[in-house]
Amino acid sequence: MKTRLASGAAALAILIALPAVLSSYQLSLLTKMLIFGIFAMSLDLLLGYAGLPSLGHAAYFGVAAYTVGLLALRVANNFWLDFPAGLLMAGGVSALFGLFALRARGSYFLMITLALGQVLWGIAFGWRSLTGGDDGLPSVPRPQLPLPWALTEGVPFYYFVLSFFALGAVVLWVIVSSPFGRALVGIRESEPRMEVLGYDVWRYKYVAFVLAGLFAGLAGNLFVYFNGFVSPSYLNIVFSASALLMVILGGAGTLIGAALGAAVIVFLENLISAYMERWVLVLGVIYVLVTLFAPHGLVGLVRQRLGSPPA
Amino acid sequence: MMALQVEQLSHRFGGLLALNDVNLVVAPGERLAIIGPNGAGKTTLFNIVTGIFRPTTGRIRLFGQDVTRLPPHRRAQLGLARTFQITTLFPRLTVLDSVLLAVQGLDPVRFRLHRPRETYRHLLARAEALLVDWGLADRCQQMTGRLSYGEQRQVELILALAGAPRVLLLDEPTAGLSPAETASVTEMIRRFSRDTTILLIEHDMDVALDLVDRVAVLFQGRVLAEGSKDKIRSDPEVAAIYLGTDDDA
Numbered sequence: 001m002k003t004r005l006a007s008g009a010a011a012l013a014i015l016i017a018l019p020a021v022l023s024s025y026q027l028s029l030l031t032k033m034l035i036f037g038i039f040a041m042s043l044d045l046l047l048g049y050a051g052l053p054s055l056g057h058a059a060y061f062g063v064a065a066y067t068v069g070l071l072a073l074r075v076a077n078n079f080w081l082d083f084p085a086g087l088l089m090a091g092g093v094s095a096l097f098g099l100f101a102l103r104a105r106g107s108y109f110l111m112i113t114l115a116l117g118q119v120l121w122g123i124a125f126g127w128r129s130l131t132g133g134d135d136g137l138p139s140v141p142r143p144q145l146p147l148p149w150a151l152t153e154g155v156p157f158y159y160f161v162l163s164f165f166a167l168g169a170v171v172l173w174v175i176v177s178s179p180f181g182r183a184l185v186g187i188r189e190s191e192p193r194m195e196v197l198g199y200d201v202w203r204y205k206y207v208a209f210v211l212a213g214l215f216a217g218l219a220g221n222l223f224v225y226f227n228g229f230v231s232p233s234y235l236n237i238v239f240s241a242s243a244l245l246m247v248i249l250g251g252a253g254t255l256i257g258a259a260l261g262a263a264v265i266v267f268l269e270n271l272i273s274a275y276m277e278r279w280v281l282v283l284g285v286i287y288v289l290v291t292l293f294a295p296h297g298l299v300g301l302v303r304q305r306l307g308s309p310p311a
Numbered sequence: 312m313m314a315l316q317v318e319q320l321s322h323r324f325g326g327l328l329a330l331n332d333v334n335l336v337v338a339p340g341e342r343l344a345i346i347g348p349n350g351a352g353k354t355t356l357f358n359i360v361t362g363i364f365r366p367t368t369g370r371i372r373l374f375g376q377d378v379t380r381l382p383p384h385r386r387a388q389l390g391l392a393r394t395f396q397i398t399t400l401f402p403r404l405t406v407l408d409s410v411l412l413a414v415q416g417l418d419p420v421r422f423r424l425h426r427p428r429e430t431y432r433h434l435l436a437r438a439e440a441l442l443v444d445w446g447l448a449d450r451c452q453q454m455t456g457r458l459s460y461g462e463q464r465q466v467e468l469i470l471a472l473a474g475a476p477r478v479l480l481l482d483e484p485t486a487g488l489s490p491a492e493t494a495s496v497t498e499m500i501r502r503f504s505r506d507t508t509i510l511l512i513e514h515d516m517d518v519a520l521d522l523v524d525r526v527a528v529l530f531q532g533r534v535l536a537e538g539s540k541d542k543i544r545s546d547p548e549v550a551a552i553y554l555g556t557d558d559d560a
Contacts, residue, residue, distance in 0.1 A: 179415050179431065180424035186412040189401040196361055197416035198387035198474065207424075 008169075015162055024154045028226075031158045033266045034165040035222045037259035040246040041172050042215030047244065048253035049176055050208045051188030052102075055110045056117025057243050059097065060090040060213040062235030063120060064220030069137040069230050070130070079143035086221040087214055093120070094213020098206050114237060121235040136231025140224050151225070161222050168218060172255055175211065184208055185253075242269075242283055249290050251297025260298055312375045314339040314478050314508040315360070320369030321532075322355055329355045331532040333369070339477075342509040344519040346543075347529035348552065353512045354396060356529070357480050360510075361393050362386045373478065388417065390477030394467045394484060396512075402456025406447060406466055409455050410438040413473035438473075445469050445499065461492030468499055478508045485518055497522060520544070 015034075019027055039061055046052040064086035071082040101112045124131045131137065142151045149156035175181050186194045187201055194201050224230045233239060242265060250261025268286070273279050294301050317335040321328065330352045337343050345353050358364045360371055362383040370379045378386050401409045411428070414437045415421045428434065442448045447465060450458060455466055464484060471479055484500065485493040493515075500522055503509065513519035519526065526543040528536045536546050543549055 174427060175424050177427035177429070178424040179418075179420050179428050179434075180422055182408070182412065182428050183415065183421060185404070186401060189403060190399045192363065193395070193399045193401070193470075194412070194416070195363075195383040196387055196393055197413050197470065198384050199416055199421065200382075200384045203422075 004173075008173075012166055015166075016159075019155050019158055027154050027158055029266065029270055031154075031161050031226055032223075033263040034161050035219050035226055036243075036246065036262040036266050038165055038168045038222070039216055039219035039243055040250070040258035040262040041169065041255050042212045042219065043243050044247045044252060044255060044258035045172065045176065045184075045208055045212045045215070047247050048251075048258070049181060049188065050184040050205055052205065052209070053106075053110045053244070054101070054113040054212075055237065055240050055244065056097070056101075056113035056115070057212070057216055058235050058237075058239040059113075059117040059120045060094050060216035061220035061223070061239070061243075062124065062230070062232075063093050064090040064217035065224040065230040065234055066124060066131060066137065068221050069140040069224045072140050072143075072224075073137060077141045077143060079145055082143070083221055086224075087217045090217020090220060091210055091214045094210050094216075098209035098213075102202060102205050102209060114240070117235065117240055118237060121232050121237075124232040124235050131232070134232055136229055137224075138229050140228050140230065142225045142228070157226070161226065164218060164222060168215060169255060169259070172215065176255065180204065180207070238280055245283055245287055245290075247297075249286065249294075249297055251299030254297075254299045257297050257299035264298070312339070313337065313372070314341070314374060315510070316370075316372040316375075317356070317360065318370040318372070320356070320359065320371070321367050322352075322359060322364065322369075323367045329532055330359070330366070333529075333532070333534055335527060335534065335537075337478075337508055337510065339374075339508055340505055341525065342511065342523040344511045344513055344523040344526045345529055346513060346516065346519055346526060347535070350531075351529040352532040353529055354482060357393060357482055357510075357512065360480060361391060387474070390474075391480070392471040392474060392476035392478070393480035394471050394482055396482040396486060398463055398467065400455050400463055400466060400470075402454065404455055405452050406455055406458070407438060407442065407451035409466060410441055410451075410469055410473060411435065413470040414438045414441070417474035441469050441473060445472075459492075461488055461495065464488060464492070464496055465499065468496070472503070475504075476507060478510070479503070481509060481511045483512050483514060485513070485515060493518065 018030060022030065043054065043057045046054050067089040068082045068086040071085055097116045100116065101109055104112050125134055142157065145151065151157045151160055183194065183199055183204055187204055191201055246261035246265045247258045249264060250259065251257025269279055272282050290297065313336050315337040317333055320330055320333040322330040333356065345356065347353055355364065359366045362381055366379065370377055372378065373386065373389050373391060376389065378389065411434055414434050418434060420431050442451050445465060447462065447469065450462060455463065458466065468484065481500065485496050488496060497518055511519060511523055520540050525538065526540055527534055528543060528549050530552050536543060536549050
């Protein structure tokens with residue numbers, strides 16, 4: 001636990017220092033990595049800890065992004081209104097979807113989450129008057145906070161995102177190490193056993209599902225401020241699948257792995273999209289390579305080298 | 312008050328009547344073996360008592376309380392524990408982690424999510440005490456899946472004991488074990504607190520009769536005979552259907 005605290009503090013120190021040496025373009029890439037890192041960690045709570053493979057996790061990210069975007073554009077660009085509203089919508093939608101999705105297990109769970117996610121994509125795509133259809137919502141402004149720095153600048157915005165990332169990572173770490181989080185791992189390993197040991201398995205899975213939705217919403221909130229734009233592609237299956245890939249690539253069942261996977265995918269997407277349009281094809285190839293050669297992800301590879309068993 | 316009452320229990324799988332009007336009463340602290348040939352309905356009975364299946368008809372009472380409609384975890388909270396015939400342990404968790412999950416399952420902190428589990432010292436103390444008590448302390452950091460089959464059975468029993476159950480259902484605890492492993496597992500069961508009411512499914516007649524006070528014989532979903540060990544030993548009908556087939560095998 002102490003070494004974790006120390007390495008967490010070291011990582012945070014590096015992240016705090018990085019703006020000093022990065023160009024503004026590199027810094028914006030790093031900001032995006034942190035946002036997607038929150039998103040991947042939220043999915044890892046489901047996939048890696050509770051063993052629930054959701055293929056519709058973009059839904060909560062997208063709902064939050066659209067909520068914040070719509071409120072900021074049409075109602076008021078008020079952080080204290082828009083930001084909580086985004087979280088509330090993401091949490092509300094996951095609370096609703098969880099009721100349906102958790103009736104199923106395994107690949108059926110996967111298909112239901114996929115279907116529910118696509119419903120939201122369909123709404124965002126079709127309801128042009130509200131959502132702008134496939135044009136999305138352009139020019140979403142960043143919030144104005146009573147701070148000495150303007151969030152429209154790259155560096156202050158980076159620190160704004162970093163504080164949410166650090167807070168989110170700590171809260172998620174406490175959750176996965178708590179009695180609740182350990183019980184999720186037990187449920188992943190053997191659900192019938194957990195039932196007879198006295199655990200209300202459904203309740204654990206449902207709370208994990210809603211929490212994961214909330215943190216995905218946090219990422220969606222930050223993303224729409226970062227990007228200034230949201231479109232239906234942030235609600236669809238390709239985005240959900242790339243989130244799954246981030247978690248699997250980094251190492252499911254470790255929060256650091258999910259954050260790392262997100263960073264690698266964001267980096268590769270940025271690199272490869274400059275040369276070719278078939279980014280999804282590359283995602284598929286990465287997925288095949290990871291399942292073949294690193295089934296426990298990057299974190300698993302490192303642990304293997306260090307000689308400790310996978311989690 | 313009786314520890315466990317099974318009243319007019321029937322269970323149908325499609326066209327098969329797996330249990331047919333089964334009645335059983337077990338007193339607190341009593342040890343009852345349920346024997347019978349394969350397919351007699353023994354495990355189905357356990358699955359209904361623990362709440363994994365809902366019976367087609369009939370009732371289950373635990374210390375007088377009707378639990379027929381309660382889900383498994385609620386019955387566990389009332390002091391009912393079981394082991395499984397097919398191992399459903401946590402193969403990728405350490406022995407200590409597995410026992411911690413079992414200890415935590417009946418503890419009020421089981422749903423807390425705002426503090427790491429290490430900060431609840433009483434959970435670790437209880438888990439370690441159990442492992443020391445049952446002689447698995449030196450295995451506590453091993454992956455459960457890497458233990459020998461006999462040791463996994465011991466872990467299985469510790470998980471069931473972790474919540475200090477009032478009624479414990481043991482489903483063939485010695486199945487597939489070597490004679491030496493069987494001896495150590497039966498020794499362990501013999502050491503269980505006499506306050507714990509035990510129902511034991513056992514294929515091995517010698518093991519069963521060695522451990523219990525009373526025997527019920529299940530055959531084709533019905534209770535064929537019930538009574539003291541001597542009565543069952545000398546029952547000609549039991550000998551014909553159960554011991555007879557055993558000799559053939």
